[in-house]
Amino acid sequence: MASTLAVKERETLKPLEAVLRRLSDSSGFPTLSTTISDVNRVVSSDSSAQQITQVILRDVSLTTKLLQLVNSAVYGQFHGRIRTISRAVLILGCEAVRNATMTLMMLEFSKGRPQERSVQDELVGAFFAGVLSKALCAQLGMPNAEEAVICTMCQNLGKLLVTFFLYEESRKVRSLVEQGLLEEQAAEQVLGISYRNLGVGVARHWNFPDRLVEGMQRITADGMSAPTSDAENLRLAANLANDLYVTALRSSQEDKAAALEALRKRYGAAIKLDTKDLVAAVDQALKEVADCSTTVSLPIAGSSALHAVRVWTGGAVDEATSAQTDLAVAADPLMRDVAALDALENANEASAGAQHIISAGIRDVTEALTSDFALNDVLRMVLETMHRGFGFSRTMIYIRDARLNTMRARFGFGAEMERLIPLCEFPLAFAPDVFHVALEKSVDIVIEDANADHIARRIPEWFRQGVNTKSFLLLPIPIKGTAIGMLYADSERGAIKLSPEQLGSLRTLRSQVVLAFKHGAASGRL
Structure with a gap:
């Protein structure tokens, strides 16, 4: 079995290298790649507290957004008390800062790209699924919630990268899917490598630790079993979150009970689920995404994906009203500053000086x-x-x-x-x-x-x-x-x-x- 896996890895290596070369020629990818690679590398080093601070401080925008994030509702217990990256590392620990940094860097995928408006929902959906995994970990008593966010978002890493940096190729893949081909097969036909294998390959290229790479992997129906390690816990949380997100996105109100029951049965061999806990986790994730959207500059206003999930939960369905409110907050500097002050005690470099x-x-x-x-x-x-x-x-x-x-x-x-x-x-x-x-x-x-x-x-x-x-x-x-x-x-x-x-x-x-x-x-x- 091990030799078979080794052969498969060698087979995917050349197309992976070809796609990586093309990505490296794309505007924005080298900076993203370097920062994430360096952060992952230094977290595992002996002097990681010093070095991770050094890496983050190279990017003024990242520094500002990270301080906003760790003082936001996502890390609500600190409420503006972390004012330097050094203190963030001291209080949260290197791995938590690493996870927050990678989340922010990944949310920068679409900024300034010509196809930004048409594909932002992919990013919003990936981030929502990540936050959902954190809510599920809290609901179900699963550990490593912050790392689960990264694993969940990165399950779609290959597709996200191609969508934002190789847009023409992503359109070709989508065209083949519309003709009836499975998405992974379509990606392999266009790129020489499936989205899934591309995501795992890039994660390794970015120095992701093995447990995060394993957490990104999909679980097949016959591979469902109770987790026995941290990596398996991450894998379970990431798969459950993405499947629950897809369930909420694609099933109707009428089919909701049956869809949740099917999901409960699918994961029954691995973890005991109550459908009420799943719905509660979706509600909590919607609230957290709304609370931190301004902080992380996430364009949730008008997101068809989040609207579909809200309708599915039976919550707020007046999208026009909520979108207008979101846009007003984003456009009005005074409202934005007031919102920031609730979560961040005057630490915004751009406004405070x-x-x-x-x-x-x-x-x-x-x-x-x-x-x-x-x-x-x-x-x-x-x-x-x-x-x-x-x-x-x-x-x-x-x-x-x-x-x-x-x-x-x-x-x-x-x-x-x-x-x-x-x-x-x-x-x-x-x-x-x-x-x-x-x-x-x-x-x-x-x-x-x-x-x-x-x-x-x-x-x-x-x-x-x-x-x-x-x-x-x-x-x-x-x-x-x-x-x-x-x-x-x-x-x-x-x-x-x-x-x-x-x-x-x-x-x-x-x-x-x-x-x-x-x-x-x-x-x-x-």
Whole structure:
């Protein structure tokens, strides 16, 4: 059996590679692919908390939407209390942040594409099915609800990708289906690979963990049995959610009871179902999708799929009224801001501006300092606040290494960080450069132009060779008269010029770092 599967995988490899090459030439796919691949890769790494934050911060839009999502009704228990990606990772965990990130990235499929209006319902339906899987997990006591959302959405990944990035091919597939061919067979005829195999292949290409890939697989009627592992639980939740969605979409009110009974019997060997629980899960999913549609920029107004599901449940059927309300909220900035404030406490970068990001970050750090915090968690929040709030190209923290008598960068955010961190180290023995002056005199230094005649000779060679940026700042971290570290930031976009308010905010962040070190030393956690 194993050898047969291996042969089948080899047979699908070449057409998969051909489709991947075509997808890579499509506008928008490389960015989507890189971000999801990187997020999946770093979640499994030892330093995933730092690295997943770094990956997300590369995309300003993704950062904003992720903070909105984790503070929305979907994660209602936090209600605006997560203001930095670092804190989101700390509170929710890397895997939950990974799942939320992938959901948001997948919802970006249709944005700006010429066929956007005609195929958005595919995306709305996939997202609804994902949210439905989460509601089912809650109703039926099934674990791993957040991962079930991803598996459910990704069961249709191959079809979604072709629809949004290879639209002409999707039309050819649809034409063959209209002529009577099964959709999977039609896709294989047009693309050389079925939608299902394409989705699994792309998931592996995107570094999906094995349990998520297995969770994407369809369950055949003869393969229905009680789950015995996390992956099988995910697979069951994803299949049940998609089948329940299709049932609600395609069966009439008159056929509703019979359709639900057929679904209950189909899954009876795997899980005990009550049709009332299934209907309750659909109702809950409709409510959650409506609640978070503005947050995730999902165009549910006028969705024929959601309208059909609402009619099936016997709920609101006046689509015209509900669509007008949805459109009013989407079009009216005041209404949109009021809705956002209910779920997100002034953390929208586009409307609140940089100073609000800084204030929110300071609040996140303050709350962390009053809890049982880890030093690195606080340092990440500070660096992220500097990175986002001030628009710096890079932020790093240097820590004194008493054993080696050096000052070296521990971690940071921004471009080429993995390359730069090992290069940013210098001996503590005094040299007449700006780094040692900042440390020895405990003075804050802002360099607007490192190449200026009176400054160039004060820039150390290790910095010229490694970082070589024209404008940067240094904020030493003093404890009992000795600098135990230093906050660093630079700008590739022009000279750093700070207002008194901005400098005050940076010094507040530095004071929080000092407190974190003091508390850590007092508790023996350093």
